[in-house]
Amino acid sequence: MREEIKMSFKTILSVVGVEQSDSDIKQAMELCRENSAHLAVMVLALAAPPPIGEYGAAVSDIWAEERERDMGILSERATAIRQLVAKEGISAEVNPVYCEQASADDVVGLRARYADLALIGPELGATHTLKKLVLDGLFFAAQKPALIVPEGATPSLAPKTVVIAWDSGLEASRAVSEALPLIGVAEDVHIVMVDPQAGDEGNGAEPGADLAAYLAHHGAKVTIDRLPSSGHTIAEVIARHARDNDADLLVMGAFGHSRLRERIFGGVTHSLTSEPSLPTFVAR
The missing domain is CATH 3.40.50.620 (HUPs)
Structure with missing residues (x-):
């Protein structure tokens, strides 16, 4: 690997x-x-x-x-x-x-x-x-x-614990695909979903299960973490969960909204990449 x-x-x-x-x-x-x-x-x-x-x-x-x-x-x-x-x-x-x-x-x-x-x-x-x-x-x-890479962190292409910010969207899927070599070598992989909605479309009947099965075929050891926002922003919940699990890499998709809207309103991408607390792998 x-x-x-x-x-x-x-x-x-x-x-x-x-x-x-x-x-x-x-x-x-x-x-x-x-x-x-x-x-x-x-x-x-x-x-x-x-x-x-x-x-x-x-x-x-x-x-x-x-x-x-x-x-x-x-x-x-x-x-x-x-x-x-x-x-x-x-x-x-x-x-x-x-x-x-x-x-x-x-x-x-x-x-x-x-x-x-x-x-x-x-x-x-x-x-x-x-x-x-x-x-x-x-x-x-x-x-x-x-x-x-934030100040004080050391980048690595062989992370031990990876957190994936997952919303079943195209950008998140692209990020996971690009990061597969890194995800496959990790000892622990956490699929993090904030306030996921179960259904036939979007997140699926069992949110995160499809991605977990897909990553397992690549040798990843996966845990699905479905978290409530409880009044916090999605970015805050993901960042805190990454810290709690001593993650050394966060994988996320970039710019789920249009380019103009993202610039005006910010969003999860901006929040997690403006001052990242750990090395963050971002793709679109």
């Missing part, structure tokens, strides 16, 4: 901001080393939009100078990262990218199509704008999974 993990995640993408330290990259390098994976580092710098109008004409020279300086800083940072990964002796590539914020998610998505998993380290995760652009690129422009 360990070899199955290595075969499933052969290229891991790490997106870092040009002003970030080496901490996220070092975490990605260690994960790649442990799993004999290739590391693809994207060093991302966001360009200021070009000036427009009469005022823009007056500052265009300044804007051009700033752009040239920013690209020089990006090139230097990429060179430093290449030296870092070369010193560690792992298979890696480093690609500097300079683009406007409006197109950054598409740029990330284009690169992510050639990776199996993206690692969102604690330093990138602590940002707001850049993290959101990266996740939008992964989930909407590439439909690739992300492993979001």
